[in-house]
Structures are given as structure tokens and as C-alpha cells.
Amino acid sequence: MILNRVIRRAVQDGPDHxxxxxxxxxxxxxxxxxxxxxxxQAQEKNLDVLRRKLTVEIEKIAAGFDGVMGVAIKDxxxxxxxxxxxxxxxxxxxxxxxxxLIELHKQASxxxxxxxxxxxxxxxxxxxxxxxxxxxxxxTSQLSLRDLAVLMIVLSDNTAxxxxxxxxxxxxxxxxxxxxxxxxxxxxxKMIDTAASARGDENIATPQAAMQLMEKLHRGEAVSRSLSDxxxxxxxxxxxxxxxxxxxxxVAVANKPGGIEGVACDWAIVYVxxxxxxxxxxxxxxxxxANADEAIAKVAKLAYDYFARxxxxxxxxxxxxxxxxxxxx
Numbered sequence: 306m307i308l309n310r311v312i313r314r315a316v317q318d319g320p321d322h323x324x325x326x327x328x329x330x331x332x333x334x335x336x337x338x339x340x341x342x343x344x345x346q347a348q349e350k351n352l353d354v355l356r357r358k359l360t361v362e363i364e365k366i367a368a369g370f371d372g373v374m375g376v377a378i379k380d381x382x383x384x385x386x387x388x389x390x391x392x393x394x395x396x397x398x399x400x401x402x403x404x405x406l407i408e409l410h411k412q413a414s415x416x417x418x419x420x421x422x423x424x425x426x427x428x429x430x431x432x433x434x435x436x437x438x439x440x441x442x443x444x445t446s447q448l449s450l451r452d453l454a455v456l457m458i459v460l461s462d463n464t465a466x467x468x469x470x471x472x473x474x475x476x477x478x479x480x481x482x483x484x485x486x487x488x489x490x491x492x493x494x495k496m497i498d499t500a501a502s503a504r505g506d507e508n509i510a511t512p513q514a515a516m517q518l519m520e521k522l523h524r525g526e527a528v529s530r531s532l533s534d535x536x537x538x539x540x541x542x543x544x545x546x547x548x549x550x551x552x553x554x555x556v557a558v559a560n561k562p563g564g565i566e567g568v569a570c571d572w573a574i575v576y577v578x579x580x581x582x583x584x585x586x587x588x589x590x591x592x593x594x595a596n597a598d599e600a601i602a603k604v605a606k607l608a609y610d611y612f613a614r615x616x617x618x619x620x621x622x623x624x625x626x627x628x629x630x631x632x633x634x
Contacts, residue, residue: 348620359611360387363604370600371592372567377516378608379583380615381523381574387608391513394489395587398563399435399461400572401492401508403518403540406454408473408481410535411528413450420451424468432497436462458561459542463496470495481528485521489514502565515572515585522559523574523583537574547598548573548584551605569597575609578627580616584608 367374367389375390413420428443437460438448448456453469456462470478470492478492490510494501501507518527522540527533537559543549546562548571560573570587586601617624 351622359607362607364389366600366603371595372588372590375512375587376604377512377585379516379520381520381581381583388513392511394509394511395570395589396565396568397508397510398565398568398570400561400563400570402457402466403561403572404478404482404490404492405466405469405473406458406536406539407527408478409450409454409469410532411481412473414532421449423447423449430468431464432467434463434497436460436464438462438464455539458539459544467495487514487518490518512585512587516583519572519574519583547571547601548605551602552609567591569601571601577612577616579630580612582608582612
């Protein structure tokens, strides 16, 4: 009613009906913005209640875990974070293979080599632990660098990983992490190097730094957009690991889990439609009764349920079909 009175007055003040229509549209847009602002302010308190509930539930899991757990979660739409023991340093297990994958693609993008280049598998390269290359014959097979990368990520093949660390150079991996502002993630040893681990040369990260790495991949800031996409394409290959298990099979997950004795973690981007999030859960000093994978999955399920709820909610928290809401990256 106020808007109509303003417009009628504009019409009465002069014959310029086009100006009146323009004024009406401008005022309507302004009122819409004011209403949206009021809505956002009104609902922020409600959303804060929801966030606190999620944080409390995750804190319960961390507190009850037989070991030490750190969690870092980021809403990739709003930038809001949930951080629990996020500055603590943890061993990474095989999650450190993500920076190796990034460095491999970085060097290939500069022309240092091609991902289609072949490398012969020899007995001197083969080590135990996870993977399949350990069972290959001595010098009887050749694999492309990209094939080695896929085996490193999907099957967590340790032989493939060590071959790629030799290919890229440990110092180069850490230098690229420095350039990305991720000094809390360090590659210090090859896979299955117990002696190096015993003397303190451990591959390490904080949950927050791991979360930031995943965020950079999502935003195309891991060197470049095209390189980030190439890395994510491999990370999205489905794995038998805690975070993918916690979400529906229809939801894409780019991740790499890691585990060594007493340690378990998983770093991921979970592509909830309309509300993707980055998550890192890391554990160490795990006790005999600790089921770390189960605990990580519980945290991931809570996070997924939270973001899936937001994805389908209107500005006032009513739930509507996803197709009625504007999709966001």
C-alpha cells in the first residue's frame, strides 16, 4: 500500500508515466532487498541453534572416542566452519597422497613429462601394505603415470605412491604446499618406511589445513582450475572408506582416506546438491577398542544430514523439493 501511494504521487506530479514505472520497479526491488535482509537476520538465530546442535553432537563423538580426534568442516556455500581440535597435528596415513597427486599434475602441466609416459615396475620399487603392484613380476609390466596415480588413490597402492614420490620429488611436493599456504601439511617420508616414522619423520597435517586443501581443490585454487578438476576427477572415484559410506551412493565424494597403526583419517569434499562441504576427520593414539572408521563415518553422517537439510530449506526453514531452489556451486 505504501508503495502504491508513492507511485500514485509520482504519476500525479508529472506526465512522465515511464518515469513512474521506473520508480515503481526501483522501489519494489528495494523493498524486496529489505525483506530479504530482515529474513536473513531473523533466521540467522535459528540457523545458529542448528549449527550448535551439530557441533555438540560431533563433540560428543570426539570426547567418547578411544583416542584423539580432530574435525574440520566447511560450508562451501557460506564459508562457515565447525572446528574441533582442528589445530592439533596428526599423522596423515595415506591422505598425504592427495598432495602427491597435485604435484604430479602440476609438473605434467608444465611439460616436465606426460601423464601417459610409462614407468616399468621393478622389484626394487615394490613394497608391502595396500595395493596390487606388489604382486607384479619384476620388470614385466609398464604403467602410465596416470595409471599409477589412479592406483595410488583408489587402491591406496603404496608401490605406486613411492614411484610417484620419486617422480615428483618430496621437496617439490612440500614447496607446492607452501605456495598454497598449507605449511601445516608435510610429506616427510615414503610409504611403509617404519624407520623414518620411528625417528619422527612422519607425514603430518592439521585437520584445518586438510580441510583447506580440499576447499582449494573445490574452488580451483590448487595451482589452477583445470589442474584442480583433473585431480578431483581421480579423487571422485568411489572408495571403500568412511566418508563415502556415510552418504547416499548418489552423492559424489572426492576423498582420500588414510590409516596406519593407531591412526585413521579421511579428507573429502561431499557434493551435497545445492550445499557442498569440505570435511577432514583425523585421529591418532587410537586404543584397542577404538573403531576409528566407524567414528569418522558417524561424524560424516551428521555433517551430511545437516547440509542436506539446509540444501532443501527455504529462507525460513521450510522444506521444498530441491528443483524449486536455486542451485549453487
